[in-house]
Amino acid sequence: MPYVLRARRAVRETVSGLPREFWWLWTSTLVNRLGAFVATFMALYLTLDRGYSATYAGLVAALHGLGGVISSLGGGVMADRLGRRPTLLIAQASTAVSVALLGFVRDPVAIAGVAFLVGMASNASRPAVQAMMADIVRPEDRIRAFSLNYWAINLGFAISSMAAGFIAEASYLAGFLIEAAMTMACAILVFLRLPESRPDETVKAAAVPSDDSVSLGTVLRDGRFMSVVGLSFLVALVFQQGSVGLPVAMGEAGFTPAEYGMAIAVNGVLIVVLQIPVTRFIEHRDPRRLLIVSSALAGYGFGLTAFAGSVGVIALTVCVWTLAEIVNAPTQTGLVVRLSPLHGRGRYQGMYTMSWAVAGLVAPLLSGFVIDRFGAEWLWGSCAVVGTVAGLGYGVLMRRVPEEKPAAVSETEVGVRAQPEVGAG
Numbered sequence: 001m002p003y004v005l006r007a008r009r010a011v012r013e014t015v016s017g018l019p020r021e022f023w024w025l026w027t028s029t030l031v032n033r034l035g036a037f038v039a040t041f042m043a044l045y046l047t048l049d050r051g052y053s054a055t056y057a058g059l060v061a062a063l064h065g066l067g068g069v070i071s072s073l074g075g076g077v078m079a080d081r082l083g084r085r086p087t088l089l090i091a092q093a094s095t096a097v098s099v100a101l102l103g104f105v106r107d108p109v110a111i112a113g114v115a116f117l118v119g120m121a122s123n124a125s126r127p128a129v130q131a132m133m134a135d136i137v138r139p140e141d142r143i144r145a146f147s148l149n150y151w152a153i154n155l156g157f158a159i160s161s162m163a164a165g166f167i168a169e170a171s172y173l174a175g176f177l178i179e180a181a182m183t184m185a186c187a188i189l190v191f192l193r194l195p196e197s198r199p200d201e202t203v204k205a206a207a208v209p210s211d212d213s214v215s216l217g218t219v220l221r222d223g224r225f226m227s228v229v230g231l232s233f234l235v236a237l238v239f240q241q242g243s244v245g246l247p248v249a250m251g252e253a254g255f256t257p258a259e260y261g262m263a264i265a266v267n268g269v270l271i272v273v274l275q276i277p278v279t280r281f282i283e284h285r286d287p288r289r290l291l292i293v294s295s296a297l298a299g300y301g302f303g304l305t306a307f308a309g310s311v312g313v314i315a316l317t318v319c320v321w322t323l324a325e326i327v328n329a330p331t332q333t334g335l336v337v338r339l340s341p342l343h344g345r346g347r348y349q350g351m352y353t354m355s356w357a358v359a360g361l362v363a364p365l366l367s368g369f370v371i372d373r374f375g376a377e378w379l380w381g382s383c384a385v386v387g388t389v390a391g392l393g394y395g396v397l398m399r400r401v402p403e404e405k406p407a408a409v410s411e412t413e414v415g416v417r418a419q420p421e422v423g424a425g
Contacts (some may be wrong), residue, residue: 014144014276018124020138022145025066025129026152028186032092033156035182037175038099038118039064040164046111056108060115062361067119069357073216075124076131076350080214082345084132085196087346090127092187096180103176127349134337135197136313140284142337147279148329151272158268164187191304199342199383214344219351225339227397231295232332234390235367236359238298238383239325242267242318245303249376250314259311266318271326278326287331288398292391294328297321299387306380 042064046057078087098117104110109176137145164399167175220226221301242264250260282290301321308314333352340348 006306014280015148016142018145018148021194021197022133024189024196025132025136026149028088028189028194029129029149031182031189032186033153033416034160035179036157037164037179038102038159041073041168041172041175042115044168047182049172050106050111052108054233060112063112063116064119065357065361067116067121068123069354069361071400072127072354072357073123073347073350074120076127076347076353077216078124079128079131079346079350080198081346083198084128084135084346085190085194087128088125088132088190088194089187091128092183092190095125096187099176100180103180105174117361123353125203126353127346130333130336130349130353131345132194132197134340134349135199139337142278143283143330147275147283147332150329151275154268154271154275158272161268166266176416212340214347216351219347222339224397224400225336225348225351227393228332228335228339229351231390231393231397232352233355233359234386234393235298235332236356237330238302238387238390239321239365240359240363241302241367241379241383244322244364245302245371245376245379246314248367248371249305249379252371252376255311263311263318263353266315267322267325268364270319270322274323275326278323279330282327282331287335288394290327290331291335291394291398294324294331295387295391295394296327297324297387299384299390300394301385303380303384306377325400372383 020316043054043057043061046052046060047054075087075091078090082090095118098114098121102111102114102118105114130146131352133145133149134142164175167178246264247257247260250263251257301317301319301324304317304320305314307318336352337345367379370382
């Protein structure tokens with residue numbers, strides 16, 4: 001019984017004190033990821049159902065990723081200019097329409113074009129979500145909030161990945177339409193429950209007396225922040241190997257797709273199980289140490305794969321870099337918020353999001369080249385080197401990052417007052 005009571009207390013402390021708007025945003029994220037079927041079965045749909053080649057399926061996936069790279073910046077600009085709420089509404093409604101359309105088009109050129117639009121629309125909402133979260137959550141609670149959001153993303157993706165297989169067996173079109181319907185439900189939820197959180201004009205004027213606005217040029221000239229973007233790109237390259245390098249390497253080593261599925265499933269399970277308790281452990285710890293350790297742990301977690309000769313040992317390496325992912329994701333997002341000016345959070349979050357989108361494009365090409373030319377062992381050794389470099393980079397960078405002082409969110413900071421969840425705490 002004491003363990004049950006302690007568990008209940010831990011959960012209560014983890015979710016208490018966060019504003020009501022955060023939980024509506026969190027719910028929107030969960031619903032969105034629960035319906036993320038298309039990305040899971042797109043390659044199977046194109047090759048098995050439509051009869052296209054693997055090369056064409058790869059081209060469509062690349063165009064989808066390219067759309068995400070472009071919209072990372074576009075979504076950030078929209079979040080600052082139009083507001084977080086309008087950006088979310090436009091992005092989610094556009095995603096719903098384009099995903100539904102993708103289920104009906106048959107011409108290969110049309111499929112590729114619509115896939116590009118889906119990539120643009122689906123990724124445009126991410127900077128707005130992160131900026132809104134930073135707007136409505138107190139600085140001292142942001143790591144916890146980002147962790148809870150990351151937990152929702154992975155919980156939703158784990159469930160949708162399992163459901164995607166059953167839905168695809170029944171009807172690929174049903175998968176497209178279900179995802180479109182759930183994404184539209186997110187847009188409706190945003191419209192009904194989420195007020196605008198963008199800092200008002202009074203705050204902008206106080207923050208920037210010269211009336212200079214934050215542009216993409218401002219972001220690019222921010223050397224300290226762009227260093228974070230570069231380091232996040234390196235970390236993203238390492239984490240991407242779980243879905244691009246690992247399956248190829250395991251296939252060449254004679255493992256079956258089912259064995260890869262068993263190994264990579266450990267990643268999702270651990271995130272769902274450990275994200276909240278690990279967050280309680282890291283919430284008020286030095287972010288510099290967390291970023292150094294998590295970057296190095298990610299690199300060496302993948303590096304150890306070079307010595308793994310069985311599914312069980314590979315699963316253990318997955319445990320290592322998954323722990324790094326659990327620590328790194330919310331800490332790094334919190335660092336981006338600390339370095340972002342109040343009235344430019346959308347653009348800064350957009351640039352940060354783009355680093356991951358670009359890594360998603362580069363990682364498959366890079367890992368394939370290294371494995372074909374030098375062998376999988378060189379890929380895993382390179383991951384260890386890149387993780388170490390990223391850790392050292394964070395160590396140097398964080399010496400110049402000022403401490404963030406706790407501050408309550410108020411109506412003078414954002415357009416709406418963030419109300420604590422009723423009954424929480």
